[in-house]
Amino acid sequence: MARTAGRATAAKLGTKILSNDRVTIIGRTGQGKSKVAMWVLSQIKSPRKIILNSKPDKDLLVKWPNWVKSIKDVPPAGVTHVARFLKFPDGIKGWDDVLGLWRHGNMVFYFDELPNHANASQWSGHLQQIYQTGRSVGVGAVACAQRPVNVPNFTLSEADHIFIGYTQLKSDREKLEGATGVQWDILRELPPYHFGYYCQRAGMTEPIILPPVPLV
Numbered sequence: 675m676a677r678t679a680g681r682a683t684a685a686k687l688g689t690k691i692l693s694n695d696r697v698t699i700i701g702r703t704g705q706g707k708s709k710v711a712m713w714v715l716s717q718i719k720s721p722r723k724i725i726l727n728s729k730p731d732k733d734l735l736v737k738w739p740n741w742v743k744s745i746k747d748v749p750p751a752g753v754t755h756v757a758r759f760l761k762f763p764d765g766i767k768g769w770d771d772v773l774g775l776w777r778h779g780n781m782v783f784y785f786d787e788l789p790n791h792a793n794a795s796q797w798s799g800h801l802q803q804i805y806q807t808g809r810s811v812g813v814g815a816v817a818c819a820q821r822p823v824n825v826p827n828f829t830l831s832e833a834d835h836i837f838i839g840y841t842q843l844k845s846d847r848e849k850l851e852g853a854t855g856v857q858w859d860i861l862r863e864l865p866p867y868h869f870g871y872y873c874q875r876a877g878m879t880e881p882i883i884l885p886p887v888p889l890v
Contacts, residue, residue, distance in 0.1 A: 689876040691835060693720035693782060694809045697816045698829050701839030706867045707818050708733065708786075709887040710837050714816055715784060722781035723753045726772065728765055728790035730757040744771065748778045765790040766798055773800035779811035788817040789824045797826050805832045822849040830854065836872045837884070840864040856880055 691697065697714050701707035708731075715723065727734045727741065735741060738755035745754060760768040769791060775781065783804060785791060792801055804815050805828050819825045822838070823845050830836065830853035838850070841861050850858045860870050860881055867886035872878055 687835075687871065687873065687876065689873055691717045692814070693718050693780075694812050694814045695834040696805055696809075696814060696829070696832055697835045697837070698825070698833040699816070699818045699837045700820065700822055700825075701818075701837075701869065702820055702841075705839035706869070706887055707837070707839065710869060711784070711786075711816060711818050712737075713887050714835075714837075715782075718782055718814065718816070720780065720782040720812075720814060721751050722749050723784065724749060724772065724775070724781055725753060725755040725784045726769060726786065726791070727755060727757040728760055728769075728785075728787050730759060731786050734786060745775065748775065749781070761790050762793060763796065766792065766796055770798055770800055773798055773804065776800060776804045776808050776813045777811070779813060781812070782814040782816065785815070785817040788819040788829065792826050792829075793824060794826060802826070802828060805829060822846045822853075827853055834873060834875055836881075837869045839869050840866075 691714060699707045699711050725734060725738060734755065735757065738753055741755040741757040743758060745756060756772055804813055817829055822830060830850065838861060847858045847861060854872060856872060858870060858881060860883060864870060864883065869884045870881040871884045872881040
């Protein structure tokens, strides 16, 4: 069985979450992925954070009430909250004006529901560039989804950090194992609100089990 981190901190993860890291957080509704995402965002010291609220999510609207529908220029320092009701497939190209800002560098994008922007076979070219090129210009990404099978492979294979909640589905585990090269059998053992966590950079050879948030 995978080791348990105890009361997890950034140090116990084995590595810091950097401003140009890619973080993928997966869990069903009610498992606590939004809380994990907010903790992750609090750890990232990027000068600009862009929230892509595609549902739109009511909790995000409360947390960052000064939301906008578009960004006409390079966003200022701090948090810019963009809210649009665009589900897949409209969300593939419907966010390109925002995602294209990655070229300016030094920002992190937060996707509250990645499957509204992409699925396993279709995605925006800007999304792929954020994951595969963004690091070199200081661009990071934090993306949430309910199942691994619903997201592009590169959002798993290029992720510096993966958090994932309980799942019994073999197809989800197989996709994770193919993308990361490690076994994810622990996902069948996770207690409520616990997450499996993996970071290759930290020298992990298997995922660890994290306790419920807050991770303090």
